[in-house]
Amino acid sequence: MSDTLLTNARLIDPEAGTETDGALLISGGLIARVFAGPPPADTGAAVVDCRGKCLAPGIVDLGVKICEPGERHKESFRSAGRAAAAGGVTTMITRPDTLPAIDSPEQLEFVSRRAAEAAPVRIHPMAALTKGRQGREMVEIGFLQDAGAVAFTDADAVVTDTKVFSRCLTYARALGALVIAHPQEPGLTGGAAATSGKFASLRGIPAVSPMAERMGLERDLALVEMTRARYHADNLSTAAALPALERAKAAGLDVTAGVNVHHLTLNALDVGDYRTFFKIKPPLRDEDDRLAMIEAVGAGLIDVISSMHTPQDEESKRLPFEEAASGAVALQTLLPAALRLYHAGQLTLPQLFRAMALTPAQRLGLPAGRLSESAPADLVLFDPDAPFVLDRFKLESKSKNTPFDGARMEGKVLKTWVGGREVFAA
Template sequence: MILFDGATLIDPEGGTARPGALLTDGDTIRAVIPEGSGAIADLRRREDVAAIDCTGLTLAPGIVDLGVKVSEPGERHKESFRTAGRAAARGGITTMVTRPDTDPAIDTPEVLEFVARRASADAMVRVVPMAALTRDRAGREMVEIGLLRDAGAAAFTDCDRVVTDSRVFARCLGYARALDALVIAHPQDPGLSRGTCATSGRFASLRGLPSVSPMAERMALDRDMALVEMTEARYHADQITSSRSLPALERARRNGLDVTAGIGIHHLTLNEFDIGDYRTFFKLKPPLRSEDDRQAMVEAVAGGLIDVVCSMHTPQDEESKRLPFEEAASGAVGLETLLPAALRLVHAGAMDLPVLWRALSLNPARRLGLPGGRLAEGAPADLILFDPDAPFVMDRATLASKSKNTPFDGARMQGRVVGTWVGGVRVHG
């Protein structure tokens, strides 16, 4: 047994952050003990208990990162399960929920089983794979949702390839509803978004960048909400990044639709001005938004309207990023920077640690029906021990990911992971 002694315990279920101790037994949490309890002193004296002094540190459930791209199969030179797992452990992520936008796409039970085998053999953290919603993510023919679900698919998504045919998407939603499967969509109107790399406005115009209005997100979300209302399917928007989309999300919730939404950490901590020097590490999909939109998204996370905060980890090699801004590939890595970037919101007073952990761990676990995300008796011993105030300067050369395309290179950050445990086994620190 392991006793985490003297930590600040983050309980996202109860919404508390208080000092105490936590005891694990094998792969589960055995007890959460408040500070001052005589049981702590008794446990310290037991020979079968290994005590870890956590004075000055914070203990929380491991992060459940919904939407990680691991480039196996097809582009292993960008990221493998081995390197992604190591990066996740260093970042306090104990569960990676991986995307199916691989080459080939994860659209058959055979490919899904291959991915599961590689993940089990190579990754040091838990890996929960998602599957494509349509064949080859082409938006024309629905995958075998039932067979893929039986093979272990946690959800179904075509990622950033929007299913433009509403009849096909409705058929997918209806079939998923019959099987109680979760559909994850990328709310962006592809016609308006195609070929763009910035958010429309004076700033993009001055820099001569092709841009798209945030209304492209709102329009796609409105369509999706209508189809969800028609089919009563379970739906999750992978990224809501514009304040114009929030009323549609609120309306769907009021109408009783089973709808949740997420946002990537980069859209919570960066804005459109960050692309001013044409640095392609800041080229994301959807593009970075205005500061007003960013602040509205932070408030939506703090208020619970946006449920999930994730890394949207998207590794790209040097060749695909060292191009003119318009031609460069979109995306940024985020497994190791998710925690310190998210802690910026706490240090700025926008939210407290329990609220942040609700979005980082509890909500994604609940949405996918996973047992993690909790600091409670009987929960998995998936834990992160960290110092939320430890300062450092991010150096992308030190990242464990194969790809180094982080927009935080050279940034001053706070928050270092001291240890990560998966199923009671220490995988970092």
């Protein structure tokens, strides 16, 4: 692979928290040098003029659902890989909520092999925490870790048996494994399709109080305090849950938390007249919650912004709101949606890429997410000001269930590199 020099770039460095004009040299799949200002003329590398656009570490998307095995008609490794590359996502951390669930080394080996064959970006799979994601029997955490699982989660299936969950945390602690949970109180959330309040009542939509999230998180954090396990709450969405998270971090627990980009950019009123593309899990929250989550990301209390990419076919979405499947595709909309916060003056570009690239990579022990020498040359070049109207049928994903269909957005990915190899060019 020949050396490549990316010149005339606006470097977004989430590690230093800076935006600077400069250049970057790629050699052997790694970042060889970072230049402040113009580079020397004698590097001998092929030159790519970035024309003053933003160059940032590729996004590390924690919590992507790829529907292999079981529902390949919704999303495959090939289609998800193309969507990721087009969205500036260079690493996908995939969920185990497939059919069947990824709960054995053999299944993990299958998805790892398929990913390597079909996807142009890096893929690191997570494994289920309990067999079949049924919350009754712990998986073989050590064997799955040896097979390449980067974390363990039952995704949106809450382990309701506290003894089983505490046993999982204890074993994970002994092995240094990361447990990722979706904190909710399932007795309250069962059957709910919206957040409780006047809007849900007027629309007649079954709803749940935001307190269900706080109750689930409080339980999880109590068990983390007892077991001292490594824990990540994957999809917080309410202001009510933040004080518990803040106390846990202040107490020195090894705890992090993430937020879905939809909960940062949409609110409960966007459901409008029962638009099922806006049905996600947890449901969209009130505007006060949305603003609280943005503030928490800016303060570093919320560590990770992810897409929670969840493909659903037309048949599962074209149903009455209460019956429709939850979830949205978001690999290609993660960056332009997040840039709404930048254009609104709520978060800076280094803050966004800290949450979308640096912190998820650090949490999983990956070398990605940095613009520094010897880091992998996983990069995205984008124009944060380029306007467009999103057409869902132009997305690379097989499923087209995005709440941003027809929305006016700003921010286009121009090029994506993985290990110094160009995998997307607009």
